[in-house]
Amino acid sequence: MTQSPESPLPPPKERRRLRESRSLTQVQVAERIGVSRATVRAWETGRTTPKAERREAYAQLLASLAADAADAVEDTAPQPVIPAPAAPSLTPAQAFDALYEFCAPALVRQTYLLTGRRELARESVERAFQLAWQQWPQVAQDRDPAGWVRATAYEYALSPWHSFRPRYRHPEPPPADAGDRTLLHALLKLPPSYRRTLLLYDGVGLNLPETAAETEASTPAAANRLTHARAALAEHLPELSDPVALHRRLAELASTERLRAPQPTTVRTVGEQRTRFWTRAAIAFTVAIIGATTLTLRTAPTQYEAPLAPAQAVRGVPPKAALGPLSGAELKLQAKLRSAAARGPERVLPLPR
Template identity: 40%
Template sequence: MARRREIAAQVEGLDTSRESPHESPPAAHPRTARAEPSARSRIMLLRALDAEPVAAAARAEPVTAAALTPEDAFDALYVYAAPGLIRQAHVLTGSLRLAFESAEHAFHRAWDHWPEVARDTDPVGWLRIQTHAYALSPWHRFRRLFRRPSPAPVDPLLRAIRELPPRQRRALVLCDGLGLSVSEAAAETEAGTAATRNRLLHARAALHELRSAEPWDATRDSLAVFLESMSGSTVSHPVSVREDSERRIRMLTRTVYTAVAVLIALVAYTIATTP
């Protein structure tokens, strides 16, 4: 408990004064009203640590600067955000296997760039961008040549969303599933506001046509409920994610060193044997 108090106090004291690059969004739907990015980041870590009850008491206790280690912060972020990111990637791809892979890829990149992610005003948003980009990468289509394709989703809503173009799927998940405004979704996807709005409208129209027997409000609520029904029972342990990321970096470093050494040897051999 004392350790949790120290971590909670450090999280409460994190410097999140950097302004968000996103423009001020309009008011969100009451069902999905969200906090400001900086406040949301602190709340997110406190929830992951299950530290809300002790946060108030922890503020009055002196803590050392090293109380919250990078490993502690990363593990807290992973425990809180990984289940939701897997759900989002599952909706975007229709493949649970690719959804897990996309979320782990995002956390590998987060650990590789941990100082940047730790100082970001919205670390969950940073991870979401990485997860969605990997999940919707066009390179995955070539994997079908070497792997058996994933079975079609059982949920009829997921099957309907899978029929939409990738950009429309992403706009639908961000705006109707997570409650982001059109301007926030446009900034996250690096697209214009008008283009994002058009993608969202086309996605809604196509989804409503595919599910004409169900009112649109019920479809939107079903999507939001699916994304909120997060369970962390099947996700990897954060320690294994960190270790895997570090192992990948070591292998990449060794590969680069080996390639450079081979190149130097070839150049030296060529110089020595040239008349």
């Protein structure tokens, strides 16, 4: 039966759950519907909603997945439930410290390969975990908390604003080994997006779809960046044309630098202090704005009064003209007019000559 274009769809979280219940990837769902993986990801996060034929196909696919899940539940025989020993629950601080101790050492070395700066690598990882502690309920429920922190650290490390900071205007001392210097120099010559894609794929070991998702690019774009980055490195170091050798050299380069992250307790404490400082600063700034606005309203006039301009002398006006003495011809004409009759035909008709 063909569904209407306005076929109801389950909530975004339910769409994702149905797909995972049948062990399907977003790429497989995208191939069935005829869209890209990024489109399926947007549907499952609720950013966009399918329209027209794609909505029908997506609704039919989800309905079939729900039916398969229901059949699987019915076919499963009930098994006796054996109570498992109760595991001690971790406090939020303990869970954060466990994640930090597991991810921070390797993440500092990865960020060093990304930036070539030791202090910036430590600062980026510290800021990323401070932000994770501020948003810990959301980060703890994320499917990949380590990926969340890694993406945040990479974004902070690659920010172009660091070039304006005085402490980062000059390059740091390069590695002691000549081969390590050549590899690090070749890495830093790559564009940031190419460098990040290469590090995630050949350094961290993510697959291509995961690399594309973390770099917010399509899978073909990520593959293109990876190909160009490998070719650029092979020009300087031909022995690294093999991906296995490249992965080994990246791990060796990151391990040679003695980079240590601060203790998790220090990170949490500094993050809480910074949060309190900015919260108080925001409150003080808001109070100052409210006070200034109130003072302005109390002291401002209720109506506008135009200012009086200062008096100025008017210049350039011609003086008033007065009658002057008559000339001789004018006096004769005046006398003639006075001697003539005031009324009569002579005044109307011309006199004969």
